[in-house]
Amino acid sequence: MSPSIERVAKFRLPANLGVRGVAIIEGAKGLLVLLVGFGLMSLVHHNVERFAVGVVRHIHLNPASHYPRIFIEVAASATDARLWFLALAALLYAAVRFIEAYGLWCQRHWAEVFAVITGAIYLPVEIYELIERLSSVRIVIFAANSLIVAYVSFTWWQRNCRER
Numbered sequence: 001m002s003p004s005i006e007r008v009a010k011f012r013l014p015a016n017l018g019v020r021g022v023a024i025i026e027g028a029k030g031l032l033v034l035l036v037g038f039g040l041m042s043l044v045h046h047n048v049e050r051f052a053v054g055v056v057r058h059i060h061l062n063p064a065s066h067y068p069r070i071f072i073e074v075a076a077s078a079t080d081a082r083l084w085f086l087a088l089a090a091l092l093y094a095a096v097r098f099i100e101a102y103g104l105w106c107q108r109h110w111a112e113v114f115a116v117i118t119g120a121i122y123l124p125v126e127i128y129e130l131i132e133r134l135s136s137v138r139i140v141i142f143a144a145n146s147l148i149v150a151y152v153s154f155t156w157w158q159r160n161c162r163e164r
Contacts, residue, residue, distance in 0.1 A: 018155065019104050019152065022115060023100075023102075024101070025148070026100045027101035030093070030096075030098045030101065031094070033090045033093050033097065037086070037087040037088075037089075037091050037094065040083050040086050040090065041087045043078070044080045045080060048075045048076070048078040048083070049072060049076040049078075051075065052075030053072055056068040056071065056072060096118070100114055100118065109159070112155060113156060115148075115152045116152050116156065119145055119148055119152070122145055126138065126145060127142070
């Protein structure tokens with residue numbers, strides 16, 4: 001073998017690189033939701049409607065148009081108890097994402113099964129949303145989630161076949 005071919009043959013990506021990539025995605029989702037939860041907690045005992053109007057104006061949206069109006073109306077009906085509940089739900093969701101990310105990063109078999117289950121749970125909802133209203137964002141979300149579920153399923157299946 002020539003020296004250049006030997007160098008190429010020696011360079012191999014770790015088999016778990018893809019699974020670790022999924023772990024990073026799950027950890028990032030957990031971190032994002034955790035930050036949202038902290039943001040919700042910071043709104044307790046404050047005028048949430050005023051905050052929502054400020055956000056809508058800051059990003060230069062018309063407060064009277066459809067989606068900004070819905071956002072402002074939901075914010076107007078927010079109570080402290082509801083904000084605490086949503087912040088707690090965000091904390092629990094983030095904890096699940098962090099546990100999954102840790103397990104995938106450390107190559108735990110249970111984490112692969114867990115990732116497939118938690119990813120596949122969303123697929124029927126995403127299919128329904130695609131049928132109801134087709135959009136490029138929904139297609140990308142469905143495709144990304146489907147690819148992650150398929151990849152982790154394949155990785156889990158491959159590992160089980162090697163162990164037998």
